[in-house]
Amino acid sequence: MSTTALPDLQTLRANAAGGAPNAQFQLARMLLATDVDAAAEAFDLYRRAAERNHLAAQVEYARMQLYGVACDADPLAAMTGLERAERGGAAGAAALLANIALGGIVMDRDFLRMGQRLLLAAKGGDVSAMRALAMYFGGDTDNPAAMRQSRTLLEQAARAGDPISASLLLERVRHGEMTAGGELAAWQALVAQAGMPAIPAVPGPVPVDGPSRPLQLNLEPSLQAPMPQVLSQSPRVATLEGLLTPEECRYVMLMGAPWLKRARVVDPRTGEWLEHPVRTAFDATFNDMIEDFPLRLLQLRMAAAIGIDFTHAEQMVLLRYLPGQEYRPHRDYLPPQTLAGDRPQAGQRATTLCTYLCDVESGGGTAFPEANRVVEPRVGRAVAFRNTDDAGNPDPASLHAGAPVLAGEKWLATLWLRERRYRTF
Ligand SMILES: O=C(O)CCC(=O)C(=O)O
Numbered sequence: 307m308s309t310t311a312l313p314d315l316q317t318l319r320a321n322a323a324g325g326a327p328n329a330q331f332q333l334a335r336m337l338l339a340t341d342v343d344a345a346a347e348a349f350d351l352y353r354r355a356a357e358r359n360h361l362a363a364q365v366e367y368a369r370m371q372l373y374g375v376a377c378d379a380d381p382l383a384a385m386t387g388l389e390r391a392e393r394g395g396a397a398g399a400a401a402l403l404a405n406i407a408l409g410g411i412v413m414d415r416d417f418l419r420m421g422q423r424l425l426l427a428a429k430g431g432d433v434s435a436m437r438a439l440a441m442y443f444g445g446d447t448d449n450p451a452a453m454r455q456s457r458t459l460l461e462q463a464a465r466a467g468d469p470i471s472a473s474l475l476l477e478r479v480r481h482g483e484m485t486a487g488g489e490l491a492a493w494q495a496l497v498a499q500a501g502m503p504a505i506p507a508v509p510g511p512v513p514v515d516g517p518s519r520p521l522q523l524n525l526e527p528s529l530q531a532p533m534p535q536v537l538s539q540s541p542r543v544a545t546l547e548g549l550l551t552p553e554e555c556r557y558v559m560l561m562g563a564p565w566l567k568r569a570r571v572v573d574p575r576t577g578e579w580l581e582h583p584v585r586t587a588f589d590a591t592f593n594d595m596i597e598d599f600p601l602r603l604l605q606l607r608m609a610a611a612i613g614i615d616f617t618h619a620e621q622m623v624l625l626r627y628l629p630g631q632e633y634r635p636h637r638d639y640l641p642p643q644t645l646a647g648d649r650p651q652a653g654q655r656a657t658t659l660c661t662y663l664c665d666v667e668s669g670g671g672t673a674f675p676e677a678n679r680v681v682e683p684r685v686g687r688a689v690a691f692r693n694t695d696d697a698g699n700p701d702p703a704s705l706h707a708g709a710p711v712l713a714g715e716k717w718l719a720t721l722w723l724r725e726r727r728y729r730t731f
């Protein structure tokens with residue numbers, strides 16, 4: 307990141323109009339950060355700078371193409387642009403390509419190549435890649451070398467200004483999984499400055515202090531999931547214990563917390579989104595821009611655990627319930643108007659997977675009245691249920707509710723899985 311002061315807007319505009327790629331890039335970035343209506347202008351500026359071989363502009367231009375900002379989404383064009391930027395040495399391009407590859411739509415799900423790309427990106431200073439590798443190595447709590455590597459990567463990302471990494475380090479210290487070093491105050495300052503919300507305590511395993519094994523970067527085993535335990539056949543309900551690790555739960559909460567707002571529901575008669583007493587929690591949607599490599603990788607595991615490909619998943623939703631908040635009995639399948647407006651070719655929300663991200667002091671179970679079962683929230687546990695019958699028709703027996711939280715907080719990640727592919731990359 308450049309430490310030199312940015313030129314003023316007028317000078318930038320003049321230089322950008324004169325065709326200077328760096329001015330075009332900086333102006334586009336400034337416009338996107340300050341003016342929601344300037345996306346089209348920024349897109350054009352990035353395109354022009356990208357054509358003149360400005361690497362960071364190539365990455366940002368491709369990002370807009372990938373997410374369909376100020377243009378129709380074009381993942382294939384994004385990939386081509388990113389490969390060009392990667393060849394030029396853009397760390398951000400390598401990280402984004404690894405992200406795209408996880409979808410397995412426009413690129414192969416080549417886990418070895420993804421790992422290499424993350425290493426390259428992290429070496430080049432990309433904080434999202436550092437975080438992704440830190441999460442991967444941090445899963446190996448009985449290998450001291452892996453835990454050291456994980457910590458080093460998080461520290462690097464925190465030094466580069468990433469508040470998520472700083473929060474992850476602080477959570478490890480908070481739960482005695484790691485001793486604080488001299489940078490503790492810097493992490494705290496970073497987290498405070500970013501306004502990171504507090505998350506509930508989710509203690510993880512304390513790393514062992516034994517002999518180290520050699521480090522390996524093999525992402526594929528990250529997809530291994532616990533076996534579903536069937537609770538009911540009709541409606542079809544199953545639970546999965548330990549689908550996410552405690553640190554992954556923290557990760558999901560930290561990534562989503564800044565975006566939480568009062569939840570709304572679809573009016574089944576009009577298809578309109580409304581605030582309603584039926585759902586009184588706070589929610590946040592992990593849109594494409596938030597969905598980084600670790601978030602996509604853990605969704606891949608969640609979907610695979612119930613035999614569905616990740617690409618069928620709608621954007622994951624984070625829910626946070628305070629005492630008294632609940633989600634009254636409802637069904638997850640979409641009314642025809644809503645379905646028609648949101649990728650109808652993907653079909654119904656055939657399956658729901660809810661993963662509890664923390665323990666709840668009291669209350670907050672997920673109730674299935676037709677099955678006479680209640681699933682209690684437990685950190686890392688998931689409950690999966692079918693919303694349609696075998697013929698694909700909405701199944702009214704899929705009725706369920708999030709019971710009121712009585713004490714503590716309930717944080718939950720919900721994945722709604724369509725019958726067919728929903729994602730574009
Ligand atoms: O909070 C719960 O336990 C249920 C959540 C739910 O029904 C949903 O997210 O669709």
Ligand SMILES: [Fe+2]
Binds near residue numbers: 637638
């Ligand atoms: Fe639901």
